[in-house]
Amino acid sequence: MSLLGLPNELLLMIAEQMVSERDINAMTQLDRFTYALLNKYLYDHNIRKSGSSALLWAAKHGQLGTAQRLIKGGANVETNPRPLFQRPLHVAATYGQVEVAQLLVDHGATITFLDGHFKTALHHAAENGHAAMVEMLLRHGHLLLEQTNHLVPATPLHQAAKYGHAEVVRLLLAAGCKADTAKYGTSETALHLSLEHLPNQIRHKGKGKKISVKKRDSMKAKTAILLIEHGADVRALPRSNQTPLELAIKVSYVNVVWHLLEKGANPNGSVGIPLATTPPSPYTPFWTYIPPIMTIMSLAKSLGNQKIIYLLQVAQNKAHAASGNNP
8 A cells, every 4th residue: 555545644744753854845745635634744843843933934035825824833032042132023034025025014023132243133134235124113113223332332233334325224214223333342424334345245135136246336436425415524524543434445435435525524534544553663662653644636637537536626625615725
């Protein structure tokens, strides 16, 4: 007698003796009959024996029907059987699965819960550029968590700005995020992070293909301009002592340089000196060494971007004229 010829009771008994859900799932796939008989048992087994881990899978892959069935069967929407204490809502936010996230929120998922990286669902959605997810979470009253500390060093706005997600930045600013909130430990603002050089391609979770360096730079430049237009402090100094203008010159964001100068960035300033700067000779006492001062203009000339040099010259002439001096 074949396995399919056994009575329903025996088939259920065989499934109950299986430890691996993969084996139970394989058994449900034998034909339509075993699927109808054992699929409910498979869901119940996952809820009772595996801590509703299938809900994490459904959240990652956007399987709304699976998530609905699990929740109807009693799955815990706050389950976190994986490392880093990521709950299903964190996973759905990371991969941009809005429908599943909405279902989880509707069934009581805590939207401000911090995972093992001390990030909320909004952090993950902002970092990966999922604007629709960010909008949904904000609509449901997700706290912005503006106060950074040693546990939560960055806000969602910092995460979005770092990777050039202009639409997410726009949503967060409209929701009341402060453009100049400093990142804990570095004192960087979102504007500084939008001008940070990222040399490699990146693939945000749920976004498919890798984002080229050229496209990413274009995204980051647009994000920086958006922050400037919303009143970000163009002269803010993080602990690295690099102004937004210096950073924009280093990454050759010409349009950003223009916007910074229009908003009052100092074209006659000096370049921040890294704390790790060492004397040119081992015979020079460190405490007597004074590093050479490089100006913003000399930095631009050393990099050779003629458009930026021209913008700085125009800004310097305006500054001289405004002070009553000849250019």
